[in-house]
Amino acid sequence: MGNDDYTNKRDFNKTNEPQGDTAKKPNGKPPIFVIQKHDATNLHYDFRIQISGTLKSWSVPKGPSTDPSEKRMAIPTEDHPMGYADFEGAIPEDQYGGGTVMIWDKGTFKNLKKDSEGNPISIEDSYDMGTVEIWLTGKKIKGGYSLIKMKSGNMQGNWLLIKQDDEEADARRRPTNTENKSVASGRTMKQIEKDDAP
Ligand code: MN
Numbered sequence: 001m002g003n004d005d006y007t008n009k010r011d012f013n014k015t016n017e018p019q020g021d022t023a024k025k026p027n028g029k030p031p032i033f034v035i036q037k038h039d040a041t042n043l044h045y046d047f048r049i050q051i052s053g054t055l056k057s058w059s060v061p062k063g064p065s066t067d068p069s070e071k072r073m074a075i076p077t078e079d080h081p082m083g084y085a086d087f088e089g090a091i092p093e094d095q096y097g098g099g100t101v102m103i104w105d106k107g108t109f110k111n112l113k114k115d116s117e118g119n120p121i122s123i124e125d126s127y128d129m130g131t132v133e134i135w136l137t138g139k140k141i142k143g144g145y146s147l148i149k150m151k152s153g154n155m156q157g158n159w160l161l162i163k164q165d166d167e168e169a170d171a172r173r174r175p176t177n178t179e180n181k182s183v184a185s186g187r188t189m190k191q192i193e194k195d196d197a198p
Helices: 004-008 082-086 123-129 189-195
Strands: 032-039 043-051 054-060 071-080 089-091 099-111 131-137 142-149 159-163
Touching: 004 071, 032 082, 032 189, 043 071, 043 082, 043 099, 043 123, 054 082, 054 159, 082 099, 089 189, 099 189, 123 131
Parallel strands: none
Antiparallel strands: 032 043, 032 099, 043 054, 054 071, 071 159, 089 099, 099 131, 131 142, 142 159
16 A cells, blocks of 8 residues: 555645655554644545554545534545644645645544454454544544445445544534644644745
8 A cells, every 4th residue: 555646646846745655664552643624725624544554534524523413524535644644834826735734633543343243343444344433532533433435325435424422422512613723733724824835
């Protein structure tokens, strides 16, 4: 598994995004997730989780919800190199994904997925099956989330990101509205845009 698709879309003479595949060997540390707020042609949240040394990625137009009754569309995008989890800044407007990127949330996750007999299913197998269940420990987003691939209908191939009904569920919280600063730098989108303008 490589990041050819990622590399082919970008001109690294022009964008400050990380180059190539910086995957590290498994080091016994819990896997990471990152949610990057991306003000591109359309504002969206890029949801990325570490699987097999790469960042599996989805574009979530409305971002994650903490309300289990809300299903958020998650459109799969190309694998990103592990180093991308640390990227925050401005991509030149004439480049792929041009616009401001904020590390909106970041943390670790635990795989929750089990078979009907209660045996763990690996994150790789869960991903291939199209039913990922993970416990996120971020600063803004916590608790169980399901990512479900739609296998029929006109949304076939897209996924849904859904909060599981657990003690971290909260139908009133609206973190994408109320928590607007980077967990990496404390900056707003405007500040990142101003500081890092290419
Ligand atoms: Mn994006």
